[in-house]
Amino acid sequence: MSGKDIVSYDGVHCANCTxxxxxxxxxxxxxxxxxxxxxxxxxFEDTLETFLHVDGRVLHTLPPLMTRPGFLTLEYFSGRRQRYVPPFRLMFVLCLLAFFLTHIAVDSLADHGKSGTPSAQVDRHTFDKFDTPEQVQQALDKRLAELNQAKAQIGNVAGVDTDTSKAEKKLRKQADARIAEIEAEQAKTPAAGASAGAPAAAAASAARADDDNDFKDMNDALSPARVHVSWLPEFMNTRLAHSAANLRANLKGMSSSNREEHDQAVERMKAGIFGVLPQTMFVLMPAFALLLKLFYLFKRRLYMEHLIVALHSHAFLFAVLLLWVALAMVKAWVAPHAAWAGSLLGWLEFALAIWAPVYLLLMQKRIYRQGWPMTVIKYLMVGWCYFWLLGFALGGAFLMGVAH
Known part of the structure; x- marks a missing residue:
């Protein structure tokens, strides 16, 4: 060390405690x-130094996180922690980034579907302005031709076949309902009214009821006045009633023929779902650590050790989700222009999907150091229990999201 690097602190006292x-x-x-x-x-110099320091820790953390199962956890247990991002911070940042990018991907795919297949958006009152069955049939043929043309222009983009098929079914259903209404009106004569008018009117009424009353029973059941649990505190009943009112409004918006109201309801529900997903995963973290504690009870490890294993495991899964969504977005953009590139990206997605469970198995083996038969059995049992925990948690997150 050179003389200029040596700093003397003789006679210097702390300004806080002396x-x-x-x-x-x-x-x-x-x-x-x-x-x-x-x-x-x-x-600014201190901020830049802090950023470069954190960036260096990220470079030391992410490669082993993705390629060396259990390495970061064992390093943390051995006390070599300074050069790596702490487990909770790593999991927290990757979780937020993964769900943020997933939200963007869902929105972009939805927007691409709307812009790429404009004729697939079906209005409930498409055929109401026509007065004869021939006019309705001509309008139906025209709309079906537009659907086929849009499908041919978009090509092999995922989801287009499903969207156009649904739109075609809706158009045919609405056209049949309108023709039945017209025939019922034409049959309203003193002689034929009772015989011919009734079946046509009944068919038209039934077709209309399918579109207008899909959510009627659900809306009535979720009326705020009916949401009251006697053993819950009043503030929780108020909260439940408020959520039920939001759910009713969102379902009503989803079933609305007004495209703007429908889109607003969908956006509210998507924002609500993605808003509660990170909190849901944070709740699952200690539950997963508790599962590890129960299955490795005789290993005499502290609960905190299992929690660190859970944090690193979920950090890896969120990193995989982040990469997988990024590949899916690039694939959706590249595939229509270069099929070979889309195929390559598809294989990368498949490799990530295979690597995730293999990684977790190897991680469990290296950390807990048991034989392969016992490791595989415990891996499958922990995975089975966590699968149900995750399903219930995501179901609750979905309900909270749609009631946003």
Whole structure:
């Protein structure tokens, strides 16, 4: 070490507790010797240094997280932690990034579907302005031709076949209902009214009822006045009633023939679902650690050790989800222009899907150091229990999201 690198702290005392300083940080209270009252350009220098330091830790953390099962956890147990991102911070950031990108991907795919297949958007009152069966049939043929043309223009984009098939069924159903209405109106004569008008009117009424009353019973059941649990506190009943009212409004918006109301309801529900997913995963983290504690009870490990295993496992899964969604977005953009590139990206997605369970199995084997038969059995049992926990948690998150 050169002479200019040696710093003397003789006679320097901590400004907070007056202890004699032996370095840049007080050994008694931990306060830094450096003052926060400094020029602005020094603040920018400190911020840049902090960012580069964190970036260096990320570079040391992410590659082994993705390629070396159990390595980060064993490093953490052995006390070598300084060069790596802490487990909770790693899991937290990757969780937020994964769900954020997934939300963007869902929105972009929905927008692509709307812009790519405009004729697949079916209005409930498409045929109401026509007065004869021939006009209705002509309009139906025209709309079906537009659907086929849009499908041919989009090509092999995922989801187009399903959307156009649904739109075609809706159009045919609405056309049949309108023709039945017209025939019922034409049959309203003194002689034929009782015989011919009744069946046609009944068919038209039944077809209309399918579109207009899908959510009627559900809306009535979820009326805020009916949501009251006697053993719950009043504030929780109020909250439940409010959520039920939101759910009713969202379902009503979903069934609305007004495209703007429908889209607003969908956006509210998507925002609600993606808003509660991170909190849901945070709740599952200690539950997963508890499962590990129960299945490895005789290993005499602390619960905190199992929690660190859970944090690193979920950090890896969120990283996989992040990469998988990114590949799916790139594939959706590239595939219509270069089929070979789309096929390559598809194989990468498949490799990620295979690597995830294999990684978790190897991680469990290396950390708990049991034989392969017992490791596989416990891996399958933990996975089975966690699958049901995850299903219930995601179901609850979905209900909370749609009631947003």
């Amino acid at each position: 202890a004699a300083m032996q370095g840049e940080f007080c050994h008694h209270c931990g306060q830094s010797i450096h003052t926060v009252l400094k020029p602005v350009h020094h603040m």
